[in-house]
Amino acid sequence: MQQMTRRADPAPSRWAYKVQRMWLTPSFRMGLRMGLPVMVVALAAATYLGNEQRRTDLFASIEAVKRDFQERPEFMVQMMAVDGANDKTLKTIQELMPASFPLSSFDLNLNDLRDEIRKIDAVKDVSLQIRSGGVLQVDVIERQPVALWRGPEGVEVIDEEGVRADKLDARIERPDLPLIVGDGANKNVTQALELIAAAAPIRERVRGVVRVSNRRWDLVLDRDQRILLPEKDAVRALERVIALEQAKELLTRDVTVVDMRLADRPTIRMTQVARKELLRVRGYEAED
Amino acid sequence: MIELYETQRAMRGLRKAALQRGVIAILDVGTSKIACLVLRFDRTDAFVEGEDIGSMAGQAGFRVVGAATTRSRGVRFGEIDAMAETERAIRTVVQAAQKMAGVRVDHVIATFSGARPRSYGLAGAVELDGQQVSEEDIGSVLASCDVPDYGAGREVLHAQPVNFALDHRSGLNDPRGQIGNTLSCDMHMLTVDASVIQNLAYCIKRCDLELAGVASSAYVSGTAALIEDEKELGAACIDMGGGTTGVSIFMRKHMIYADSVRMGGDHVTSDISMGLQVPMTTAERIKTFHGGVYATGMDDRELIDLDGDSGDWEHDRRTVSRTELIGIMRPRVEEILEEVRARLDAAGFDHMPSQQIVLTGGGSQIPGLDGLASKILGQQVRLGRPLRVHGLPQAATGPGFASAVGLCCFAAHPQDEWWDFDMPVERYPARSLQRAMKWFKDNW
Numbered sequence: 001m002q003q004m005t006r007r008a009d010p011a012p013s014r015w016a017y018k019v020q021r022m023w024l025t026p027s028f029r030m031g032l033r034m035g036l037p038v039m040v041v042a043l044a045a046a047t048y049l050g051n052e053q054r055r056t057d058l059f060a061s062i063e064a065v066k067r068d069f070q071e072r073p074e075f076m077v078q079m080m081a082v083d084g085a086n087d088k089t090l091k092t093i094q095e096l097m098p099a100s101f102p103l104s105s106f107d108l109n110l111n112d113l114r115d116e117i118r119k120i121d122a123v124k125d126v127s128l129q130i131r132s133g134g135v136l137q138v139d140v141i142e143r144q145p146v147a148l149w150r151g152p153e154g155v156e157v158i159d160e161e162g163v164r165a166d167k168l169d170a171r172i173e174r175p176d177l178p179l180i181v182g183d184g185a186n187k188n189v190t191q192a193l194e195l196i197a198a199a200a201p202i203r204e205r206v207r208g209v210v211r212v213s214n215r216r217w218d219l220v221l222d223r224d225q226r227i228l229l230p231e232k233d234a235v236r237a238l239e240r241v242i243a244l245e246q247a248k249e250l251l252t253r254d255v256t257v258v259d260m261r262l263a264d265r266p267t268i269r270m271t272q273v274a275r276k277e278l279l280r281v282r283g284y285e286a287e288d
Numbered sequence: 289m290i291e292l293y294e295t296q297r298a299m300r301g302l303r304k305a306a307l308q309r310g311v312i313a314i315l316d317v318g319t320s321k322i323a324c325l326v327l328r329f330d331r332t333d334a335f336v337e338g339e340d341i342g343s344m345a346g347q348a349g350f351r352v353v354g355a356a357t358t359r360s361r362g363v364r365f366g367e368i369d370a371m372a373e374t375e376r377a378i379r380t381v382v383q384a385a386q387k388m389a390g391v392r393v394d395h396v397i398a399t400f401s402g403a404r405p406r407s408y409g410l411a412g413a414v415e416l417d418g419q420q421v422s423e424e425d426i427g428s429v430l431a432s433c434d435v436p437d438y439g440a441g442r443e444v445l446h447a448q449p450v451n452f453a454l455d456h457r458s459g460l461n462d463p464r465g466q467i468g469n470t471l472s473c474d475m476h477m478l479t480v481d482a483s484v485i486q487n488l489a490y491c492i493k494r495c496d497l498e499l500a501g502v503a504s505s506a507y508v509s510g511t512a513a514l515i516e517d518e519k520e521l522g523a524a525c526i527d528m529g530g531g532t533t534g535v536s537i538f539m540r541k542h543m544i545y546a547d548s549v550r551m552g553g554d555h556v557t558s559d560i561s562m563g564l565q566v567p568m569t570t571a572e573r574i575k576t577f578h579g580g581v582y583a584t585g586m587d588d589r590e591l592i593d594l595d596g597d598s599g600d601w602e603h604d605r606r607t608v609s610r611t612e613l614i615g616i617m618r619p620r621v622e623e624i625l626e627e628v629r630a631r632l633d634a635a636g637f638d639h640m641p642s643q644q645i646v647l648t649g650g651g652s653q654i655p656g657l658d659g660l661a662s663k664i665l666g667q668q669v670r671l672g673r674p675l676r677v678h679g680l681p682q683a684a685t686g687p688g689f690a691s692a693v694g695l696c697c698f699a700a701h702p703q704d705e706w707w708d709f710d711m712p713v714e715r716y717p718a719r720s721l722q723r724a725m726k727w728f729k730d731n732w
Contacts, residue, residue: 010358011376012383020383021496024392 070106078102078134085140088166089122093138096120105130121164146193148179149186160193162186182211191234195219198235201242202251216261225251228259237263296707302500303699306395312500312699313382313393316692317374317400317488319363319531319554320650323684323692324381326354326389327699350700352679354389356381365550366402366505366532368487375491382495396497399695401505401532403484405445407545407635408436413472421454421463421471427709429473443482445504447706450476450542459540475706478504478546501699506534506546508694513648513672513687514538523644524637525672526628526661527690528651530554533624534691535631537640542703545635549627553651556620563616564608566594574613581621582656583614621654625664632665646672650688 012020022028049055079101082090096116110128117126117138125141143165145157150171157166157174171179180192192209195217199206202221210218217234219227229237237260244250250258254274259267270278306312307329314325327350358381362373386393412433416425430449438444452460454468463471485502492499510525519538527534529552537545556579561571578592587610596604637643645665647657652671662669673685674693684692702708 009376011380014379017379017383018496020386021392024386024390026392 070104073134075105076102076134077105077108077130077136080136080138081131082138082140085138085142086122089120089140089142092120092122093117093140102134108136122166124159145174145177147189148174148177149189150179150181151186156186158186158189160189162189178206179208180211181208182214184214185209185211191217194235195229195238198238199242202245205251221251224256226257228257228261230261230263233263240266293707296705299499299501300707302395302498303397303702306500307699309395311389311391311393311395313385313396313497314692314695314699315378315382315396315398315492316505316689316695317363317366317368317378317398318360318505318529318691319366319401319552320360320529321357321688322360322363322374322377322381323357323689324355324378324385325352325680325684325692325696326385326391326393327351327696328353328389328391329700350678350696352677352681352684352696353391354385354387355681355684356384356388357684358384360530364531366400366529366548367481367484368400368491371487371491375494378491378495382497394496394498395500396492397501397503397695397699398488398492398499399503399505399508399691400484400488401527401529401534401548401691402550403480404550405478405480405504405506405534405546405548406438406442407547408438408477408479409544410435410447410475410477411472412475413470416469416471419467421466421468423464424710425471426452426464426473429471430475430706430709433473433475435477438477438479441482442479443485444477445480445485445502446476446478446507446543446546448476448542448703449473449706450540450544461540476542476544478507478543480504503695503698504534504536504546505529505691506536506548507543508698509534509648509674509690510536510538510543510646510694511697512674512694513646513690515675516541518642518644518646521642521644522640523642523646524632525646525648526652526665528552528624528647528649529691530650533628533649533651535628535635537632537635537637539640545637547631547635549624549631551620551624551627555624556617556651559616559620560613564594564606564613565603566596570595575617576653578610578613579617580610580614580655581618581660583611583618587611587614617654618660621657621660622664624651625661629664638666643668645669648672648674648687648690650686652687 049058080094080097082093085093096113108130110130114126114128117123117128117140122142123140124143127139129137129139131137143159143163145165146160147158148168148171149156149158149162153167155168155171156164157168157177159165168174178192178196180186180189185192188211192211195209196206199219205221207220207222210220212218216231217229219229219238221227227238227241241250241258241260245252250268254271255268256271257269259269303312310329312327312329314327316323329350358377360374361377362368362370368374382393382396410433412429412431414425414429414432429452451458451474452463453472454460454463454466455470457468460466488502489499506525506527509527511519513525513527514523519541522537522539524535524537527536531550531552531554533549533552535545535547535549536543553575557568557571557575560566560575561568564571564574566574574592574594578590580587590610591607592610592613594606594608596606598604632638643666645661645668647661647669648671658669658671671687672690673687674690675697676685677693677696680693
């Protein structure tokens with residue numbers, strides 16, 4: 001019997017061949033494996049978000065979930081505890097708080113808040129911490145006022161670095177602090193304090209110290225008396241004057257200026273009345 | 289000549305690109321089968337400057353990752369006869385090889401056995417203006433070879449320098465850097481019918497592949513089947529294919545002659561078919577299972593059933609003894625070998641210092657062929673198998689794959705061809721310059 005069935009052609013058709021070659025192309029496979037899913041997801045997302053209403057709803061729900069999480073009780077700050085601040089500083093700090101308690105710790109930016117508090121005059125340093133139990137712990141280190149400085153902006157309380165700690169309306173508000181005056185006086189508070197300390201025997205007569213031409217000091221007493229101190233060894237010069245006062249009652253006499261600027265030639269200036277009187281005693285008659 | 293130079297250079301560029309990419313396909317378009325191997329090249333950085341290698345070698349670390357064969361269709365005498373059929377066969381085999389390799393191949397190097405190859409020996413000489421031989425001197429001596437008139441419709445397939453001579457010293461492999469006055473060279477040129485190459489190129493293009501090189505099957509099977517000593521001392525490789533039998537002679541590692549006999553295993557099969565009145569497929573089966581060229585007394589008693597389905601009981605139940613089969617096969621095999629002998633004599637093979645003959649190709653598997661061949665061709669005959677290639681499947685290691693394996697070596701270690709050297713500038717056509725001159729003459 002003759003077999004009439006034709007055997008199938010083993011050759012692939014042109015299209016089968018091309019398709020197989022296409023499948024063996026690495027870029028095509030990569031595109032299908034990665035590019036296609038990415039495109040489908042992107043298309044779906046774009047279609048869903050194309051609607052304005054759905055977009056706002058989505059963002060609102062995301063925001064709500066975020067809020068819910070942030071406002072859990074373990075993240076809430078109930079109160080603030082301030083240590084090391086006096087009443088005036090405490091009031092200022094409370095005014096600086098961004099919102100009223102209770103508020104979420106996610107809404108508190110401790111860095112910004114710390115910088116804000118540091119800007120207060122009376123505060124030298126501050127550390128903030130959210131303690132367990134929802135307490136915002138504020139540890140304040142205040143500036144220690146050591147002197148008053150009468151500067152271009154009025155009377156200021158300064159600490160020993162010369163930084164302003166407070167402002168005063170009148171000097172009489174803090175009679176316990178010594179007064180320093182003059183250009184650059186607030187940069188050399190330590191020297192002024194040394195002078196004040198050295199002048200302890202005549203304390204009740206001291207009105208203040210004056211920085212002259214940002215170089216040397218004058219000690220000002222009542223009755224318009226002035227002790228001009230040298231640039232170097234000012235404390236020793238002052239001690240010499242005080243020793244003279246204790247021995248010869250120099251400052252109690254009718255002197256306006258004790259000039260100690262030249263250590264080997266101390267000079268005093270007397271009042272007009274005292275000068276006439278001295279001349280008269282020595283036998284001269286005043287010309288007029 | 290310039291056109292040829294340019295096309296061969298373009299193919300060389302494609303080959304380089306394919307090696308850069310790392311994947312190239314080998315296509316052996318034979319008369320009885322089409323084989324495709326997919327090669328993956330790696331270790332492309334292992335290029336050693338100054339070694340005795342061609343300009344593209346060093347990229348030798350290749351591995352066969354895909355192999356496929358299919359029954360050839362539409363090919364006769366190693367030439368494409370029915371183009372659509374051949375295209376389908378190429379598609380089949382390329383698809384199977386790609387599937388096995390798992391990569392897509394774009395570049396293919398092809399070989400074919402037919403197209404009436406013809407060898408020419410060319411000689412050229414140049415005077416050296418400098419003292420030392422430079423790369424340009426090689427190019428110019430190759431270009432100075434006077435090309436014979438090889439006829440219209442022919443195409444140069446290989447043009448390999450086989451010998452260089454410097455003054456009176458001959459037999460130089462690489463004269464570069466040596467000192468002399470006259471540099472002369474011998475070149476072996478192989479031409480084939482241009483239409484065959486065009487058909488092949490068209491078929492390959494129809495399969496969406498790019499032809500990155502063409503080689504003669506006789507040449508590449510010689511490179512695969514001959515061992516180094518034989519290539520060096522002189523040997524002939526007889527590639528007994530289906531439709532043609534290729535002959536190539538190697539000497540000092542260069543092919544110096546190639547030809548093909550337009551007879552092969554298919555003719556043996558058709559003789560059996562006609563002699564025994566059986567279909568071609570049955571004849572092919574009988575030939576491969578029971579074929580031989582030496583009859584012994586034992587063969588008289590070995591009867592072969594000739595199956596048939598004509599419906600005639602007498603016709604379908606015939607038997608034939610193996611002696612009869614051998615009696616049919618032997619004259620044709622002898623004829624082929626006689627023809628090969630004639631080609632070898634024409635090439636002056638009997639003047640070679642070593643006359644080793646290596647039989648390869650699918651037809652060389654006939655039992656007893658080496659004995660018969662030694663009677664006709666000479667004493668030193670052996671059967672050759674292709675050399676072992678990394679990753680080649682066991683099924684593709686037989687002598688029938690000599691040309692496919694040789695093509696792998698051709699892709700990995702190409703021998704220097706004429707177009708591998710830069711053409712000297714003055715050899716380029718002066719046509720554009722002449723046209724400019726003509727324009728000036730016409731207009732001024």
